Amino acid sequence: MPSGTSLDDCRPTLRGRSRRSFLSLLGLGGAAALAGCSAPESDGTVAEPVEYVEGTATGTRTLNFLSVDDNPAVNRVQLALDGAYAVTPEQEIFPLWADISTDEGRVYTVELRDNLEWGAEYGQMTAEDWIYTITEVFQADPNWAGFPNTGDWRQNGEPIPVEKTGRRSFEIQLQSVDPAFPLRPVMWGAFCMPKALIEQYRPGGDQAGLQQDEEVQTLTYAGNLGPYRFERWERESEFVAVRNDEYYLREVDGVPDEWRDAPYFDSYTYQVVPEGSSRLSALRSGELTATDVPETRVEQLEGVDGIDVKVFPQAFMTSLIYNQRSNGSFYEALREPAVRRALAHAVDKEHIVDDVLRGYGNVAHTFQPTFSQWYADDEVTEYGVGDTYGHERARELLESALDPTPYRYDGDRVVDEDDEQVTLDLVFVQGSQAVQTTAQLVAQEYDAVGLDVEITGKEYGTLVEQHVFNSWQGDGDPPWNAGPYNGGPRDGSVSQDPWDLILGVTFNTYPRTPSATRGFTIERGGINFYGYVPETDFGSLFETATGTVDETERGETLAEIFGALSAEQPFNFLNMGVKIVGYDSAVRGPEEVFGYTWNRNTWRLDSA
Amino acid sequence: MGLKWYTARRVAWAGVVAGVILTVTFVLLELAPDSQLASVQFQAAARGGSADAAAEAYARRRGLDGPLWERYVDYLANLATGDWGWSDTRSQPVGEAILTALPYSLMYTVPAVIASTALGISIGLYSAFNQYTKTDYAATFVAFFGISVPNFWFGILLLLVFAVHLGWVPVLFDAELARTHTFSLANARQLALPVFVLGTSAVAGTMRYTRAEALEYVRATFVKAARAKGVSERRILTRHVLRPTLVPLSTILVGDLLGVVLSASYLVEVVFGIPGLGRLSLEAIRRQDTALVLGTTLVPVFVAVVGNLLQDLAYAVLDPRIDYGDR
C-alpha cells in the first residue's frame, strides 16, 4: 500500500461482513475506497467517512439541466442544487429554496429564502436570476439552449408571464385557474442558473458554449444551494459529491429537526455498473449501498444478511396497447369497446403480477394507481381478475362482440372475412425480462380464445420509429395533426410498419396532476398513437376538472373520467409497476411511499 | 522505387482507408433510429408539450440540425485540425474521452496479452514437440478453453465465486483507484479477473500459430542435423525452433490478437464495469453519439493500419526479396 496505513481503517465498517475480516487477515486491505482516505487526524482518532454509493446502469450525459432533464442528470444535479421546493408524499409543498403560494389559483407568488448564495462569485440568488432563466431559456424562441420541456412554460402557445415583485420574489401569472399548478413539474423541483452565467451565451444563442462551459459541467456556481458539493465526475464511471458544510438549510428557522444536520453522508456517489448481475453482486459484497433490483431477481436478495429490499409504489403503468389505426390486422374489431372488454377477460392480470412480476406490482384497472386520491373504487370496472377472467367467458363475449365486424368464430378460432385465421402481431420492447415473459403469456392467453399471436421484440427506439410514429398517408393535408405520435384521424394516419398489440411502452399516470392524462385519452391527444376514439367526451370533462378550484367537484369529475376509461378499455391496463431498491440494511430513512426520494438528504447510515 | 516512396504510398493508402470507413460509419449512423430522440419526444408529448418542438431542441442540442453533407464536411474539417469533435453524451471532447478511457483498457489488455502470448508460445511449442500424445491434448485443451468459453458468462461466474463468495477481489472496478494508484496491489487485485478472462481468450490464437510454425521447423533438416550432432533438446527448442518461429509470430500479434482483444474487451469491460475503450465505443453506438462513434472507430482502424504498415516495413527492410513497387 502506498500510504502505509491499512486501508481498512478509513473504510466505514458498515457491517461486519466476514469478507472484510478475512481480507484484513490476509493483509490485503480494501480496494474500493482510497478516495477521501487521507492521513489520520492529529488527535489520533480516525474519522470514518460515511459514504453512500448508489449503483446505476448508465451515467449521466451532462450536468447542464437547461438542456437535459432526464433522471440521471437531475439526480446528480439535485445533490448540489436543491431546486425550488419539494413535494411530500402527502402532496404538501416542502419549501427548499423557495415557497410558492396563491390566492385564487391563477397567480402564484414564489418567495426565495434570503440566505441563498451562488458559488464562484455570482453573489446572492435573486428573483432576477429566476426571471432571466425562465424568460431567456425556458421560454426562449428560438429555443437556443435546447430546453426539452418548452411546453411546460407555455399555455396555448403563449409564454406564461412571469414578473418580478421584489428582490427575492416573483409572480407566475397563469391564463386560467389551475389549483394543481404547484404539483406540476414546472416550478416543482425547478433549477436555476445565475443570470450572469447564462448571459455569456444568450446573445449569440451559443448553445455549444453553454454545454462546454466549465462552471456548468462542474456545478461550481452551486455555492451553498445544495447538501453536497461537486467533487469529481468520471464519465461513465462515477460521480462523487461531498458534504457541503455551508448548506443553507441548516441556518433556516422552522425546518424539521432532521434537516438540521443534513446531509448525513460525507459523500454521495453514483457508481456506474453496466452489468445488472455485477450490480447485485456488488450490493451483496457491500461495495454498493443501494441499487435498483429487477422484479425477477428480488428472491435472490431476500434473506441475505445485511441487505434490505424496499418496494416503492410507482405511477408507471404497463398496458397492452391495441392498434385501432387502419394498418392493424384486427383494427375493425379493436375499435369496438365490446371487443376490447371481451379481450380484457382473456388476460389474467393477477397471474401476471403474481407469477411474472413475482408479486412486485399492482393490478391496474384504469389510468390511475389505486393509491391516487383520484381513484374511486366504486366508479372503476374491473376486468381480468376473479370472475372477470376466464377463457370461456371471453370467448362468449368476443363471439357476440365480433358481430358488427368482418371477423367471426370458425370453430374455436377467430377468422376474417376470407376465412383465414386471424394472427395478431404483438411487438414488445426488448430489455426487460418481465415484459418479454408477459408478452409470451398474453400470446398464450389469446391463443386460448382463438387468436394467434406472433411476438417480436424490438429496441425501444426502433419500435417507436416503426410502430408508434404515424403520419398522414391519405390525400392532401390531414384534417388535423397532433404531432408525430398522432398524425391525424385513425383512418388516414398510420405507422410505418403494421402492428396489432404493443407491450412495454409504459405510461406515466400522473397521480398528482391527473389531468395530464388528457393527451392519452382524447382523440386528438398528443400521445394517442393507438388511434383511440373515446365514446365519452373526455375533453370537456378534463376542462371541468382543471378549471375548478372546488376540490369535491374536481374529485368527482376525475373519478368519472377514470371510471369511464376503465369501462371503455382504450388499452388493457395490466399493472402498475413498483420500484424495488436493495439497500444496505444500515440505511435508515427511505419510506415505502410514492415519491419517496423527496427527503433523501435526511437519510442516514446506522453504523451501530 | 525506394523505401521512402513505398512508405509514402502506404501512408496515403492508410488515409484513404480511414476516410472510407469514416464516411461509411457517418452515413450508417444517420440512417439508424434514435431511441434518445424517441424518448425525448414521447416525454414531451406525454406532458402535453409539442413533440416536434422537442425534436427540434434535441437536434439542436446534439448538433444534428443542418444537412448531412454540411455536418460531414464540418466534421472532416475539424478532424483535419486535430479536433475530434464534442461528445454530447459525455459532455467532453472526444479526444479527451478516448484519452481517459485508453489507460483503463491498457491496464488489463497489456498484462493479458503478455501473459497469453507467453503461455500460447509455450503451449504451442510443447504441443508441436509432443504431437498426438495425451499431454498434447491436455495442453491444447487448456489453450482452447479460453477461446471456447463464453467470456461474459465466465466473467460473471468468476465474480460470483471470487468476489462475492470468497471475497478475494472486489466486484466493482474503482476507476479512481486505478487512475491514481495504477501500480498498487489494490489495483492489481481488481484487475486480476479481467486479465485472466481476457488472457485465456487470447491464448488459443498464439498457440495455434506457434504450433503450426514449430511443426514446420521440428521436421526441418537443420533441426535434424542439429539433433544428429548431439545438440541438447533444450537448445534445439530455444535456438532452432523458437527463434525462427518468433519472426512470423510477431506479425500476428498485431492483426489477430488485436481482433480478439477488441471483441473480448467489449464484454469484459461491461461485465467488470471498466470504463475503457470497449465500453466507450459500445455506449457511443447505443446513444448514437456520432462524433464519439467516429472517434472510437478511428482508434482500432488507426492501430490496425499502423500495425500493418510497420509490419510491412519491417519485412521490406529485412527481406531483400520483397519489391517495394509491388504494393
Add this chain to the structure above:
Amino acid sequence: MNGDDGNDSMRDQVSGTSTDQASDSTTDQASDSTMDRVRDNVDRNGPERFEDVDWDAIDAEGRRLTKTRLAAFVACGLYVLTLAYDVLVAGDDATFEISVGLPWSTTESAYVWDVTAVDWLFVASLLVVGFALVPVARNRRLRAYYWRRFRRHRPAVISAWYLLCIFLLGTVGTLFIEPPSLDVAAAYQPPVFLSVEASIPTECVGPVVDGRCRGTWEYPLGTTGEGKGLAALAVFGMRVSMQVGLIATLISVAIATLVGTTAAYAGGWIDEALMRYVDIQQTFPTFFLFLFLAYLYGGSLFVLIVIFGVTGWGGIARIVRSEAIQRRQEQYIAAARASGASTLSVVRRHVVPNVSNSIVTAATLNVPFLVLSEAALSFIGLGDVTLPSWGQTIATGRGDLGTAWWISTVPGLFLFATILAFNFLGDALRDALDPRQEV
C-alpha cells in the same frame, strides 16, 4: 499420384490434368516424405488428398448425367418448387401442415412448419455442403486415407462425433420435440438429481424434501425463469447455432472463393481493386462491425446471419487468393490454358478444387467464431430475445447465476463444448488436409 497411378486412365487427357497432378504431387511428396518419417507410418501407396479428388473424372461422368448429378438436379428442382410455393401460394400461412399421431404422444399433434427465410437458407446450405462432400464420400480410397490421418487426433474424432450428434439433434431432433413454451408456474426448477432451496422455484414441480425442491424427469436439465425446459432449449439452441454457423460461413466461403480466385486469376487492376476492398473491410474490427450493424438493422436471426456472412469473408478471401496465386503458376494451369480451356473452366476445374483444403480449414474455424459472436451480441442485448439460442438463454439467465446456476450454465456448457469441438476439428483438419499449411 505417380504416372502409373490407375486413376490416370480415367482422367480427361485433353485438359492436361495428368501433368498438373504430377507436378503438384512432386512438391507434396517432398514434404510428405520428411513428415512421414516423423509421424507414424502413413500409407505410402496412395497418399491422396482433397485436391486429388477426381474432379475431372467426375465432370466427365457429369456430362453423362450420373446418379449424383441427377440427385442434385432433383433436389435443386424440388427446392425451387417449394420455395416458389412458399413465396407465391402459402404467403403468410404455414408452409407445411401435416396432422400426425405420434406414437409416443397421447394427443394427435398437427405438425405445422412455417418455413422461414432462415430455414430456406439452412436447407440450401445443407444441400450445397452435402453435394460438395459427394466426391470425397464416393472415393473409398480417399475416404480411408483421410480417415487414417484424421483419426490420429483423438480429441478431434470425439469432437466430430459430438458435432454430428449436435447437428442431428438440432436438425432432425427439433422436428419431433415441442418447442419450449412459457409456463411461469414451473420456473426455476433444478435439474434432475439436484435440489435447490424451495423458495427459489415459483412452485416446485418435483417433491420437496427438507425444504429443498428436487428436480424431476419432466425437466431433466431444469427450467429457466420463464419455466421453459432447458433440455428443449438446449436442443433448439443447437439448431440456431448450426444455422448461424453453417449458413453464414457458407455465404462467406462462397463470396471469398469468388473474390479470391477472381483476384488471383484475373490479376491486374481487378486484383488490386478487390484486395483493396478486402483491406478496408478487414480494417474494421470484425466484432465491432457486427455490433454496429446489428444495432442499426436489428438483431433478428436472418439479419445476423446475413451480417456475419456478408462481412466476415475478408480473411478467407485472402487465404484463397494467396493459395490460388501459387496454383496459378503451376504448370498444369498453363497446360490447361494452352489446350484451350476457358478462364472460367480453368478456375472452376483446377483452381477452386486445389484451394479447397485451405477453404475447408478456414471455414471450420470460422464457425465457432460466429456462434460465439451470436452469443456475445445476445449478451449485449442486440439479439432477438425470442430466439431460443444458447446465447439468449445464457444472457437471460446470467442474473440468476447466484441462485439458479443451471439456467446459464447448461447452455453455457453446450456452447463451450461445441466451440471447443470445432476448434479441435479445425486444427485436426488442417493437419490432415495439408500439413504444409502454415496458418
